[in-house]
Amino acid sequence: MKTDAAATGDLRLRLVGAFVLIACLSQLHRLPVALAALGVVVLAVAVSRPPAKLWRRLLHVEGFLLLLFATLPFTLPGQPLFALGPLTASVEGVARAALIAAKVSASALVLVGLLGAVEPARLGGALRGLHVPETLVRLFVLTARYLALIRDEARRLLEAMRVRGFRPGSNRHSWRSYGHLVGMLLVRALARAQRVEEAMLCRGYEGRFPRLALPPPTRRDWAGVTAALAFGLALTLADRL
Amino acid sequence: MAHIPDGLLSAPVLIGGGLLAAGGVALGLRWLDERMIPRTALLAAAFFAGSLVAVPVGPSSVHLLLAGLMGVMLGPATFLAVLVALLLQTLLFGFGGLTTLGVNTVNIALPGVLCGMALGPVIRSTPRASLRFAAGAAAGALAVLGTGGMVALVLWLSSSDFAPAARVVIATYLPLALVEAFVTGAVVSFLARVQPEALRPVTS
Numbered sequence: 001m002k003t004d005a006a007a008t009g010d011l012r013l014r015l016v017g018a019f020v021l022i023a024c025l026s027q028l029h030r031l032p033v034a035l036a037a038l039g040v041v042v043l044a045v046a047v048s049r050p051p052a053k054l055w056r057r058l059l060h061v062e063g064f065l066l067l068l069f070a071t072l073p074f075t076l077p078g079q080p081l082f083a084l085g086p087l088t089a090s091v092e093g094v095a096r097a098a099l100i101a102a103k104v105s106a107s108a109l110v111l112v113g114l115l116g117a118v119e120p121a122r123l124g125g126a127l128r129g130l131h132v133p134e135t136l137v138r139l140f141v142l143t144a145r146y147l148a149l150i151r152d153e154a155r156r157l158l159e160a161m162r163v164r165g166f167r168p169g170s171n172r173h174s175w176r177s178y179g180h181l182v183g184m185l186l187v188r189a190l191a192r193a194q195r196v197e198e199a200m201l202c203r204g205y206e207g208r209f210p211r212l213a214l215p216p217p218t219r220r221d222w223a224g225v226t227a228a229l230a231f232g233l234a235l236t237l238a239d240r241l
Numbered sequence: 242m243a244h245i246p247d248g249l250l251s252a253p254v255l256i257g258g259g260l261l262a263a264g265g266v267a268l269g270l271r272w273l274d275e276r277m278i279p280r281t282a283l284l285a286a287a288f289f290a291g292s293l294v295a296v297p298v299g300p301s302s303v304h305l306l307l308a309g310l311m312g313v314m315l316g317p318a319t320f321l322a323v324l325v326a327l328l329l330q331t332l333l334f335g336f337g338g339l340t341t342l343g344v345n346t347v348n349i350a351l352p353g354v355l356c357g358m359a360l361g362p363v364i365r366s367t368p369r370a371s372l373r374f375a376a377g378a379a380a381g382a383l384a385v386l387g388t389g390g391m392v393a394l395v396l397w398l399s400s401s402d403f404a405p406a407a408r409v410v411i412a413t414y415l416p417l418a419l420v421e422a423f424v425t426g427a428v429v430s431f432l433a434r435v436q437p438e439a440l441r442p443v444t445s
Contacts, residue, residue, distance in 0.1 A: 026248040068406045075405040103248030140325045142282030150290040168297045179427020182291040189287035197279040
């Protein structure tokens, strides 16, 4: 499926494949199918050997996901499994929590495996190839280009605050200081936007960036996306039949 | 905080969210002038960078959403800025999801745009600093509460089994709303003193 997913390949097809596969994964209803899907995805990603930092992304769990895992076993009625003080966990509840965990992890892994190593600069062309409106593509490309720069600026501003003895706490003074930090970031971003626009106009910007036609997808790209779609379809069929 | 991952929501909710987001984005695109693209893109990057700063509350810390402030400064283009930021966040950091992109965009941008429409005029025109701070604080807090309510709503709409968790979700947004109120009020006061035209969505 994604064993051949190096950082090359056709991004348009990869985006479509990832989207459809994740859509199929996210609608699974049966625990065995979801667990099997997770197993296949883990194997496929492991074979493609992504850098360790991509694995680390999976450790990030949203707060309300933890909330769901904490409440579902005890709030879903069903056969009792174990008791925790006055609370009784049901088999159905635990199974439901496991299903969600499997689906969320498998989806996140597909995202990491297929799109984890993509540079945002290349995405602009792929989005344009998928007929995303030109204005949106330009916004995306510019935001992606300047994000790292502005993050650096934020880091420097924070450092300067610390050097002046700022110790963050839960009080109005700290929150106002963070407000000034964000305000300063915005003021500098506006000034930079002015300079960027002038620089673009100086270089003959006429409302669009020159673009290179993307090479057509190779046979390998088609094979990859077909495999992803077939896997998604097979999962959906196994789930519903 | 407000990034619902793939694999949780039901298909009707995902499709409905996608359609609503498409409507909001179309509105933003119609409204956005060609010449405002650099300003919008750089502000989107600044809001994104600002939301990555961890602000301490009690024993823990929160990340700002800044949606109310975006509504004041960007107007309907907030939909575009939020969509771009969420897509970048999904691809660069792996937070959020692909299929939930529409739902998450609406959850964050819609309350922000509404707050900007309701409170932006007061923030821009009032000569009283205290009223400006209060309006900014209200925009920040209400946008966060709106987002929290919508996250709870989409969870509840996806499956009634999520209802108990959805009720608690709203409570988890209260500390963020408090912090966001003070921070947004401070940002608005700061900008009014330093660069008042920044508070207007249309600037050329």
